[in-house]
Amino acid sequence: MSLLLAQLVVPITLLQDLQGTKISIGQLAEGQIFLRDGEWLTLVPVGEYVR
Known part of the structure; x- marks a missing residue:
């Protein structure tokens, strides 16, 4: 049990x-x-698209 969890009341x-x-x-x-x-399928930015 972590230290933070041990300190919680709720x-x-x-x-x-x-x-x-x-x-x-x-x-x-x-x-x-x-x-x-x-x-x-490779996704590239529009400016780098080569057809």
């Missing part, structure tokens, strides 16, 4: 985000992308 609740990092990418040019098993 129980506490901890909330943790377990979903991991989320990335907001805005709109995709074709609206959606379907990936097959084993395919890769």
